[in-house]
Amino acid sequence: MLVRDRLFIGGEWVTPCGQGTLEVVNSATEEVMGTVPEGTPEDAERAILAARAAFDSWSQTPAEERAALLERISRGLNERQSEIAALVAQEVGMPFVLSNVIQVGLPAVTFMSMAEEIRQLPAEETLASSLLLREPVGVVAAITPWNYPLHQIAAKVAPALAAGCTVVLKPSEVAPLNAFVLAEIIEAAGAPAGVFNLVTGTGPVVGEVLAAHPEVDMVSFTGSTAAGKRVSELAARTVKRVALELGGKSPYLILDDADLSGEALVQAVMNGIQGCYLNSGQTCSALTRMLVPRSRLPEVEAVAQAVVSQVKVGSPFDAATTLGPLVSDVQRERVRGHIRQGVAEGARLIAGGAESPEGLERGYYVQPTIFSDVTPEMTIAREEIFGPVLVIQPYEDEEDAVRIANATHYGLAGGVWSSDRERAVRVARRLRTGQVSINGGAFNPVAPFGGYKQSGNGREFGRLGLEEFMEVKALQF
Numbered sequence: 001m002l003v004r005d006r007l008f009i010g011g012e013w014v015t016p017c018g019q020g021t022l023e024v025v026n027s028a029t030e031e032v033m034g035t036v037p038e039g040t041p042e043d044a045e046r047a048i049l050a051a052r053a054a055f056d057s058w059s060q061t062p063a064e065e066r067a068a069l070l071e072r073i074s075r076g077l078n079e080r081q082s083e084i085a086a087l088v089a090q091e092v093g094m095p096f097v098l099s100n101v102i103q104v105g106l107p108a109v110t111f112m113s114m115a116e117e118i119r120q121l122p123a124e125e126t127l128a129s130s131l132l133l134r135e136p137v138g139v140v141a142a143i144t145p146w147n148y149p150l151h152q153i154a155a156k157v158a159p160a161l162a163a164g165c166t167v168v169l170k171p172s173e174v175a176p177l178n179a180f181v182l183a184e185i186i187e188a189a190g191a192p193a194g195v196f197n198l199v200t201g202t203g204p205v206v207g208e209v210l211a212a213h214p215e216v217d218m219v220s221f222t223g224s225t226a227a228g229k230r231v232s233e234l235a236a237r238t239v240k241r242v243a244l245e246l247g248g249k250s251p252y253l254i255l256d257d258a259d260l261s262g263e264a265l266v267q268a269v270m271n272g273i274q275g276c277y278l279n280s281g282q283t284c285s286a287l288t289r290m291l292v293p294r295s296r297l298p299e300v301e302a303v304a305q306a307v308v309s310q311v312k313v314g315s316p317f318d319a320a321t322t323l324g325p326l327v328s329d330v331q332r333e334r335v336r337g338h339i340r341q342g343v344a345e346g347a348r349l350i351a352g353g354a355e356s357p358e359g360l361e362r363g364y365y366v367q368p369t370i371f372s373d374v375t376p377e378m379t380i381a382r383e384e385i386f387g388p389v390l391v392i393q394p395y396e397d398e399e400d401a402v403r404i405a406n407a408t409h410y411g412l413a414g415g416v417w418s419s420d421r422e423r424a425v426r427v428a429r430r431l432r433t434g435q436v437s438i439n440g441g442a443f444n445p446v447a448p449f450g451g452y453k454q455s456g457n458g459r460e461f462g463r464l465g466l467e468e469f470m471e472v473k474a475l476q477f
């Protein structure tokens with residue numbers, strides 16, 4: 001049992017104002033693995049005031065000093081890599097081997113890359129008779145989800161600190177333990193008191209105080225669209241800046257010119273399935289809708305069934321596992337509900353189903369599942385499922401494919417697979433999404449990431465992700 005009974009506020013590990021605790025559950029064993037404080041509005045207030053008090057001095061530090069702090073944090077993450085990877089593997093269910101690379105390696109890269117970005121970003125530039133100054137936006141509230149807990153924290157904390165902002169972090173109550181390790185690393189790296197503060201608690205309590213508080217200048221939120229809307233409403237009262245990274249229902253278009261024979265077909269389908277099932281489908285940018293030329297549907301289905309039969313569901317700590325459990329009982333039931341609804345609405349189940357995978361009655365496991373003949377009106381084609389559930393949607397021609405791809409409130413990511421690079425780019429331009437992966441193009445940790453439409457606004461990572469945390473002032477001469 002990992003018992004965390006302090007909050008990190010004003011450079012110290014302080015006793016929370018309330019007595020409440022929140023349990024953290026191991027996704028593979030269903031056992032309580034730890035507890036964290038259930039923060040109160042008073043805790044949130046204390047952290048905000050600490051961040052406010054630290055802002056003037058931190059915002060004036062030379063960029064090089066901030067960059068050096070970020071590099072020390074990055075090294076600290078690398079030093080504690082397997083400890084954090086194991087924590088997240090238990091909290092979230094991602095296989096440990098992948099957790100090392102994605103749940104810890106990526107955040108370490110983000111801290112390092114933001115050190116580089118702040119060194120390179122000109123603090124001043126001239127525009128005709130004006131001098132433009134880039135300044136930190138102020139006190140930032142960072143509210144984050146559970147699926148890539150530390151990655152999403154890094155996407156906010158690293159650029160905010162680099163820009164000269166001070167931060168109050170409220171991590172997800174479902175996977176908060178990794179955030180305590182980060183706080184220890186930031187403390188050991190020598191961040192001045194109040195520059196980074198950690199308050200755990202629930203969204204409706206701590207999250208809402210942060211979103212509404214007049215001393216918070218910006219709220220950077222990642223999570224569900226519903227909670228993002230609530231945060232925006234609260235933040236509007238004090239006209240604070242709001243960055244939102246929300247849900248997705250991302251399409252993967254296999255174009256009709258793609259080589260769909262033999263090994264090439266396997267590659268095309270496997271790329272889509274991997275893009276859907278990463279982290280058991282608990283990925284905001286998951287490629288959950290595979291769009292296939294109607295004439296090729298039977299071959300694609302057969303290959304998809306063969307690929308899924310190779311997926312190894314099991315414990316995150318078994319080296320053979322490729323698909324771990326879902327994060328929680330609530331999430332598993334939500335996903336099973338979607339699977340049942342897909343069947344009820346007439347989609348054709350070609351792999352998996354709502355029952356537990358054989359021999360895995362304990363742990364929040366869900367079978368890797370595929371539906372075919374899914375129409376855009378069906379709930380499973382419209383709503384984010386956040387589990388290992390792929391829907392295959394047949395299309396008639398390119399026009400139809402683009403129409404189906406864009407027929408969603410979301411617009412986070414997408415994928416295009418084609419033998420013709422120029423055609424793939426032409427189709428990608430027509431997708432109303434923040435990112436598009438062409439022929440399996442890999443995640444780029446410094447490319448801007450964010451959504452169109454109800455997937456949010458603002459961009460994270462790289463230079464654009466840094467500029468989110470800055471104001472621009474113009475001096476006229």
Ligand code: NAD
Pocket residue numbers: 143144145146147148152170171172173201202203204206207208211222223224225227228230231244245246247248283284384386412451455456
């Ligand atoms: P969630 O919205 O339930 O919670 C996210 C965070 O918001 C948590 O810290 C939670 O405590 C807080 N919160 C909840 N209600 C709040 C409120 N009323 N006021 C303030 N804060 C509140 O989401 P989740 O279940 O943790 O994460 C899954 C969702 O996150 C999915 O929809 C997924 O698509 C989305 N997500 C998006 C991205 C992205 O970058 N676009 C990345 C990861 C996850």
